[in-house]
Amino acid sequence: MDVLSNLALGFGVALTLKNLAYCFLGVFLGTLIGVLPGVGPLVTIAMLLPITFGLDPVSSLIMLAGIFYGAQYGGSTTAILVNMPGEVSSAVTAIDGYQMARQGRAGPALATAAIASFTAGIISTLLVAFFGPLVGKWALEFGAAEYFSLMLMGLVFSAVLAHGDLVKSLAMVVTGLMLGIVGTDVTSGLPRFSFGMAELLDGVGFTVVAVGLFAVAEIVQNLARTDKVEVFTKDVKNLMPTWADLKAITGPTMRGTALGSFFGALPGITASVAAFSAYMLEKKIAKDPSRFGHGAIEGVAAPEAANNAAAQTHFIPTLTLGIPATAVMALVLGALTMQGIQPGPAVMTTKPELFWGLVASMLVGNVLLLLLNLPLVGVWARLTQVPYRFLFPAILVFASVGNYSLNNSAVDVYLCAVVGVLGYVFAKLDCQPAPLILGYVLGPMLEENLRRALLMAEGSFTVFVTRPISLVFLLASALLLVAMVVPSLRKGRARVAGESEGD
Amino acid sequence: MNRWAARAAAAAAIVLTAGISGNALAQAGYPDKPVRLIVPFPPGGGTDILGRIVADKLTATAGWKVVVENKAGAGGSVGLDAAAKSKPDGYTLVVGQTSNMSIAPSIMSGLPYDPVKDFSPVRIITSVPLAIVVGANSPIKSMADLVAAAKANPGKLLFASPGNSTVAHLTGEYFQKVAGIKYTHVPYKGTAQALPDVISGRASFYVASIESATGPVKSGQLRAIAVTSAKRAPQWPDVPTVAESGYAGFEAVTWFGIAVPAGTPAPIIARLDAEVAKVLDAPEVQARLNGKTDIGPAAFAALIKADHDKWASVVKEAGIKVN
Numbered sequence A: 001m002d003v004l005s006n007l008a009l010g011f012g013v014a015l016t017l018k019n020l021a022y023c024f025l026g027v028f029l030g031t032l033i034g035v036l037p038g039v040g041p042l043v044t045i046a047m048l049l050p051i052t053f054g055l056d057p058v059s060s061l062i063m064l065a066g067i068f069y070g071a072q073y074g075g076s077t078t079a080i081l082v083n084m085p086g087e088v089s090s091a092v093t094a095i096d097g098y099q100m101a102r103q104g105r106a107g108p109a110l111a112t113a114a115i116a117s118f119t120a121g122i123i124s125t126l127l128v129a130f131f132g133p134l135v136g137k138w139a140l141e142f143g144a145a146e147y148f149s150l151m152l153m154g155l156v157f158s159a160v161l162a163h164g165d166l167v168k169s170l171a172m173v174v175t176g177l178m179l180g181i182v183g184t185d186v187t188s189g190l191p192r193f194s195f196g197m198a199e200l201l202d203g204v205g206f207t208v209v210a211v212g213l214f215a216v217a218e219i220v221q222n223l224a225r226t227d228k229v230e231v232f233t234k235d236v237k238n239l240m241p242t243w244a245d246l247k248a249i250t251g252p253t254m255r256g257t258a259l260g261s262f263f264g265a266l267p268g269i270t271a272s273v274a275a276f277s278a279y280m281l282e283k284k285i286a287k288d289p290s291r292f293g294h295g296a297i298e299g300v301a302a303p304e305a306a307n308n309a310a311a312q313t314h315f316i317p318t319l320t321l322g323i324p325a326t327a328v329m330a331l332v333l334g335a336l337t338m339q340g341i342q343p344g345p346a347v348m349t350t351k352p353e354l355f356w357g358l359v360a361s362m363l364v365g366n367v368l369l370l371l372l373n374l375p376l377v378g379v380w381a382r383l384t385q386v387p388y389r390f391l392f393p394a395i396l397v398f399a400s401v402g403n404y405s406l407n408n409s410a411v412d413v414y415l416c417a418v419v420g421v422l423g424y425v426f427a428k429l430d431c432q433p434a435p436l437i438l439g440y441v442l443g444p445m446l447e448e449n450l451r452r453a454l455l456m457a458e459g460s461f462t463v464f465v466t467r468p469i470s471l472v473f474l475l476a477s478a479l480l481l482v483a484m485v486v487p488s489l490r491k492g493r494a495r496v497a498g499e500s501e502g503d
Numbered sequence B: 001m002n003r004w005a006a007r008a009a010a011a012a013a014i015v016l017t018a019g020i021s022g023n024a025l026a027q028a029g030y031p032d033k034p035v036r037l038i039v040p041f042p043p044g045g046g047t048d049i050l051g052r053i054v055a056d057k058l059t060a061t062a063g064w065k066v067v068v069e070n071k072a073g074a075g076g077s078v079g080l081d082a083a084a085k086s087k088p089d090g091y092t093l094v095v096g097q098t099s100n101m102s103i104a105p106s107i108m109s110g111l112p113y114d115p116v117k118d119f120s121p122v123r124i125i126t127s128v129p130l131a132i133v134v135g136a137n138s139p140i141k142s143m144a145d146l147v148a149a150a151k152a153n154p155g156k157l158l159f160a161s162p163g164n165s166t167v168a169h170l171t172g173e174y175f176q177k178v179a180g181i182k183y184t185h186v187p188y189k190g191t192a193q194a195l196p197d198v199i200s201g202r203a204s205f206y207v208a209s210i211e212s213a214t215g216p217v218k219s220g221q222l223r224a225i226a227v228t229s230a231k232r233a234p235q236w237p238d239v240p241t242v243a244e245s246g247y248a249g250f251e252a253v254t255w256f257g258i259a260v261p262a263g264t265p266a267p268i269i270a271r272l273d274a275e276v277a278k279v280l281d282a283p284e285v286q287a288r289l290n291g292k293t294d295i296g297p298a299a300f301a302a303l304i305k306a307d308h309d310k311w312a313s314v315v316k317e318a319g320i321k322v323n
Helices: A002-014 A017-035 A041-052 A057-082 A088-102 A106-139 A144-161 A166-181 A206-224 A243-265 A271-285 A298-313 A315-321 A327-338 A352-383 A388-407 A410-428 A433-456 A468-497 B002-018 B022-028 B046-062 B074-084 B098-107 B143-152 B167-179 B191-199 B210-218 B266-281 B297-318
Strands: B035-039 B066-070 B092-097 B119-135 B158-161 B184-187 B205-209 B222-227 B253-261
Touching: A002 A017, A002 A106, A002 A352, A017 A041, A017 A057, A017 A352, A041 A057, A041 A327, A057 A088, A057 A106, A057 A298, A057 A327, A057 A352, A088 A106, A088 A206, A088 A271, A088 A298, A088 A433, A106 A243, A106 A298, A106 A315, A106 A352, A144 A271, A144 A433, A144 A468, A166 A433, A206 A388, A206 A410, A206 A433, A243 A271, A243 A298, A243 A315, A271 A298, A271 A433, A298 A315, A315 A327, A315 A352, A315 B191, A327 B210, A388 A410, A410 A433, A433 B184, B035 B046, B035 B074, B046 B066, B046 B092, B046 B119, B046 B253, B046 B266, B074 B092, B074 B098, B074 B119, B074 B253, B092 B098, B092 B119, B098 B167, B098 B253, B098 B297, B119 B143, B119 B167, B119 B191, B119 B210, B119 B266, B119 B297, B143 B222, B158 B167, B158 B191, B167 B184, B167 B205, B167 B297, B191 B205, B191 B210, B191 B222, B205 B210, B210 B222, B253 B266, B253 B297
Parallel strands: B035 B066, B035 B092, B158 B184, B158 B205
Antiparallel strands: B092 B253, B119 B205, B119 B222, B119 B253
16 A cells, blocks of 8 residues: 555654654644634744744644644633634634533533544544545635535525524624625725724634624623522533543534535635534534534534544645645745745655655644643633633633734724624524624625636626536535425424424 | 833933933934834735844844734735834834835725825835746746737636735736736635636636745746746746836836834934845845845835836726725
8 A cells, every 4th residue: 555655654754753742842832822812823833933944844844733733622622611712713612612611511522622623633634645635636626616606505504503583593694794794805805894994904803703702792691690690510520521422422523524624625715614514514413403502512523523624634735736725824835935845746756754744743643632632621621610700801801812912903802892792782682693603704705706706707607507516516505405495394284284293 | 120120210310411312312222122023914924924034133133122013904004004103213113015105005095104204214125026827737838928818818818816906916907008908807815715726727827926826836737927027036047027028117026125104213214224234135034035135215215106106007097996
């Protein structure tokens, strides 16, 4: 087996004492900055970049990669414990993870996040090893029409998110779309809803929205309760997931890994989209979708698996095509270029020790992350016993510092406060934040790709059905719609006929 | 902390006893506290990397404490505005560039600063040419092919750019005007989105900074048909310039330079200029920049104005909407 001998070569590189140390340093730093909101892998890698010029290329790549995927592990910690997504991609984890923590199950939630991330990390790294170049070529087939149809499928899926009041969910999606529209329009270059504020020309940042909507709103909501001062839980009993938990997360982890690996390989799709899709899928196929949003363990496993899988497969377009999928990948690419290495289709043959060393180090790094994170679960879980009068101010301070440090801009802190107030109002109105986030993430991408596809096709809508990949996505969306509508129609008829039917 | 306090006290004492102006004092001991270098883009981008090279080297060679502050937003105008409104005491520097110092006034009606009146230019760090590239399988092999293809099918060629009103976009519009041809502009949100479309041939050609195209060109996925600088780019000696390709005088580059708020005392500007020039002369810095430039305060100011006029006419003739 060619790949196996290559992997052996890779392990030979990754398991040297020096590279092992850099791998550990990377994942350790990554975990740390993942926990702190605002201090993301982007800033960290940018600051460490000058240092890496002194290292040899393989060691520096191993360390930078470790920071990147390590941050995906750490980001879930604050999302679960205090409802504050440390990283953009863990916003979805906050939905059910935080509820689990409130029910005294912070330990299992954290462990689930670590186990799901680990499983996804290993599987997707093997995917990179076996299919990297192939997938890279395939990703090139994705143009504006394909992205549009893919996003549309995502939005159709999200109709599934609409549990409870359909009208309210739709209203939240639309609110999210509107929030996403704020800023400079890519196609025309004109500002929309920026109210003459230069700070709004780039739109409302994701961290601002996620932290405001989840963390700030949650705190205000808790403070508004006069009946009893709720402490998370008196005692944190089970730190580790039970057998039943492990069984429950197996499927979601696998499906999340599959979705995350797919989305990660596409340049131009962020890990948060992968996490969202995985969450929606689990909710769709769950026997009892109403558990989601109230501490469903599947709702932690699936998005965590998805975002870590995407973090690994992001390296496919970066290394095999030289196309950075995200800003972080652009930095990694820059680091390689400055070392005189040209990422591209030839990198696997010209620099096999680099490619395979990285692949092997990602396997090693994921094991290190699991070893690092599982023992920490107990430490973190104890955080939930900190009284609110200490915890709340601390969370708000961290949230503000994080938002400020993104752009060194006070405007982001104010905006976050405004979104927090909005979030409180939404909570009072019993409106879920998840559909809003979805509209906010998908809306702008949907619009941009629709308009670009039409611009490139001289206004012809046929481009969406004549391109095969796009057609497949559209057909899948249509099928989904039919599958959703038909049972409810049948149910309606059944009710009219007076039959009782268990669904 | 104690040392700082002592220094401040000493400084205050000097002011009180000698009665000299604050300005003179600042110049004599400049810099006696950390200098802030505003980078108006997020960490990791080209501007940030240049800013950090200069900051690190000023710290290492001149012994100054230079702190990089990323203040991103609105194509750099948020950071430039912050710099324009800072105290002109030499402790706030900013990295400006073609887009936010020469183009912005033509495309943003509500620009909160005036690049000419609100800043004193110090020194250009580097000038980067743009590259005109096509997918490796494209039939277009030269600028002549490009023009011929555009003439055969007016408006059908798809010109990809990393964004509306970027230097790359305006360069494409500029060439359209110079060559008397017509193609359709397709803006993207940065290079990562545009590259798959260009490599696969869905977009006919792409104009972007030479750095962002270097990887795929070297790996054979893209073909460079021209660079936009007056002279060939040192990193691509085999690629002709647009001027060589039959459009003499065509030049479009992105320059990056250090500026300070207007009103900064002249001796401080001179000192800054001298130190930055020293930094840029260092061989290890040269190795990472795009060849040598020697553009000090006066020439930099003239460049801002000249480029402003050039791009203003392109914006006007291309009918680009002003926001």
